[in-house]
Amino acid sequence: MAGGAARRARIRRIPLHAAALLVFVLSVFPVYWMVLTAFKPTRDIQSETPLFLPTSVTLDHFTKAVQADGFWLFWRNSLAVTAGCVLLALIVALGAAFAVARLRWKGRRGFILMVFIAQVAPWEALLIPMYVIARDTGMLDKLSMLTLIYFMITLPFTVVTLRGFLTAIPVELEEAAQVDGCTRAVAFRRITLPLLAPGLLATSLFGFITAWNEFAFANMLIIKNQDDRTLPVWLSSFSNVFGTDWGATMAASTLFALPVLVLFLVLQGRVASGMTSGAVKG
Numbered sequence: 001m002a003g004g005a006a007r008r009a010r011i012r013r014i015p016l017h018a019a020a021l022l023v024f025v026l027s028v029f030p031v032y033w034m035v036l037t038a039f040k041p042t043r044d045i046q047s048e049t050p051l052f053l054p055t056s057v058t059l060d061h062f063t064k065a066v067q068a069d070g071f072w073l074f075w076r077n078s079l080a081v082t083a084g085c086v087l088l089a090l091i092v093a094l095g096a097a098f099a100v101a102r103l104r105w106k107g108r109r110g111f112i113l114m115v116f117i118a119q120v121a122p123w124e125a126l127l128i129p130m131y132v133i134a135r136d137t138g139m140l141d142k143l144s145m146l147t148l149i150y151f152m153i154t155l156p157f158t159v160v161t162l163r164g165f166l167t168a169i170p171v172e173l174e175e176a177a178q179v180d181g182c183t184r185a186v187a188f189r190r191i192t193l194p195l196l197a198p199g200l201l202a203t204s205l206f207g208f209i210t211a212w213n214e215f216a217f218a219n220m221l222i223i224k225n226q227d228d229r230t231l232p233v234w235l236s237s238f239s240n241v242f243g244t245d246w247g248a249t250m251a252a253s254t255l256f257a258l259p260v261l262v263l264f265l266v267l268q269g270r271v272a273s274g275m276t277s278g279a280v281k282g
Contacts, residue, residue: 097162165199
């Protein structure tokens with residue numbers, strides 16, 4: 001009886017497994033095709049018959065992408081904007097999350113509600129207002145303006161996640177440290193902050209991905225000073241630089257996606273813990 005029930009349960013799960021496999025294939029195939037094209041020789045890319053497995057491998061496309069005019073400059077621009085955005089968001093959100101998770105003050109619930117509303121608001125609605133503000137303040141064509149916009153976009157999510165994670169840490173730990181003579185700030189720094197590491201990593205990764213991949217604001221605000229473009233904007237015109245050289249275009253796209261992939265693989269365990277705690281607790 002038990003064996004039959006287990007067999008029927010496995011049979012009922014087959015459609016779910018098939019659906020999961022289908023979603024996985026549809027999600028991964030574009031990435032696989034991008035990487036495969038980056039390593040294919042030009043003759044295989046231009047072949048009339050699609051080749052789903054490489055017959056040979058070449059690094060010529062990666063060489064062309066790395067040696068393309070402006071690649072390293074725009075790489076540094078993207079890295080500077082991303083790092084600035086993540087650092088600002090963590091500093092500000094940590095204080096805000098502590099205030100809403102540990103303190104009780106008038107207007108706290110309204111503040112939390114406004115943060116949630118800001119989190120779900122579409123970023124595209126801010127394109128025109130941000131352009132007008134940047135134009136009127138003389139901040140067009142400046143990476144600092146991009147950094148501030150990305151900081152504003154990632155801040156609500158960072159506050160919500162860190163608040164949930166802070167709520168999951170017992171406040172009694174800080175109170176015990178204060179009884180032993182620590183001030184509230186010292187207790188937070190020595191006791192709570194180390195326990196926040198998974199949440200900090202999770203929110204940092206989200207901010208990194210958001211700023212690294214963002215295209216619309218960078219394309220709209222960097223108009224005249226082309227040296228301040230970021231990698232997503234540069235990639236949008238990459239095919240014009242190489243004409244029909246899709247191998248070099250896919251190689252550049254692979255290099256663009258590599259930092260996020262490496263960062264996620266390195267931090268995936270702590271990120272999963274941080275995201276779960278931040279989403280469920282509080």
